[in-house]
Amino acid sequence: MSGIVDDDEDEQPSNPSATAPDDDAVDKRNKLLIEIWKQAVDTQKHFNDMCVKSRQLGLTFVAASLGAALYLFIRSTPAGSDAEAAASRSISAYSYSVCGHSIILHVSLAIIIAAAAAVYAVRRLDLGVYHQMLRGAVTFGEDLEEKHIRHIVGLQKGMTQAISHFSRHSDAAAKPDGDGQYRYWGEDKRNAGEKLKGFYNFLFGLLAFLAFLVFVASNFLKAAG
Numbered sequence: 336m337s338g339i340v341d342d343d344e345d346e347q348p349s350n351p352s353a354t355a356p357d358d359d360a361v362d363k364r365n366k367l368l369i370e371i372w373k374q375a376v377d378t379q380k381h382f383n384d385m386c387v388k389s390r391q392l393g394l395t396f397v398a399a400s401l402g403a404a405l406y407l408f409i410r411s412t413p414a415g416s417d418a419e420a421a422a423s424r425s426i427s428a429y430s431y432s433v434c435g436h437s438i439i440l441h442v443s444l445a446i447i448i449a450a451a452a453a454v455y456a457v458r459r460l461d462l463g464v465y466h467q468m469l470r471g472a473v474t475f476g477e478d479l480e481e482k483h484i485r486h487i488v489g490l491q492k493g494m495t496q497a498i499s500h501f502s503r504h505s506d507a508a509a510k511p512d513g514d515g516q517y518r519y520w521g522e523d524k525r526n527a528g529e530k531l532k533g534f535y536n537f538l539f540g541l542l543a544f545l546a547f548l549v550f551v552a553s554n555f556l557k558a559a560g
Contacts, residue, residue: 368483375476382469393457400450404443441553451542458535491516502527
């Protein structure tokens with residue numbers, strides 16, 4: 336009888352072997368979540384690069400336009416009593432009569448207006464297309480980190496969540512607590528879209544101010560003397 340009992344006990348599976356399949360399933364699930372998170376981060380990087388390149392293109396065009404406008408304005412602005420006649424002969428300045436008053440329009444003014452139009456096109460492309468896709472990728476990453484990733488790594492926030500926190504709060508801060516976990520806080524919330532709109536509005540204001548200066552200077556120099 337004892338031999339039969341021993342044989343039955345040997346045939347029974349041990350507890351560790353019974354839990355092994357569950358551990359393997361958890362590991363596979365975690366690895367799959369990490370791969371999905373990597374793809375989400377790569378997507379965020381892709382759309383962020385597109386946003387940055389569009390802004391660089393716009394700023395480069397603006398800088399080149401302002402340089403050309405300044406060069407043409409300094410080299411060819413008519414001045415003195417012969418300003419109106421010089422403007423009529425110059426390819427850089429044109430004179431018009433409006434209600435009996437002669438007005439000089441310098442070609443630099445057209446260049447600045449073209450720069451403003453380019454900034455507007457870049458703004459529409461940036462805020463209306465690339466930034467919206469980036470926000471979608473970031474939202475997906477935050478959702479994934481909140482529900483899955485941060486529990487795996489044992490942190491209060493995932494990488495996407497931490498970046499978004501510092502991007503959306505001008506007074507954002509994070510310090511380790513007594514248990515070593517970082518605590519995040521910030522009150523002055525302003526999302527990246529609002530900051531970008533402020534940036535483009537500043538560019539429009541600067542170009543409008545420069546166009547006004549060119550117009551006033553052209554006609555003031557005409558009248559001087």
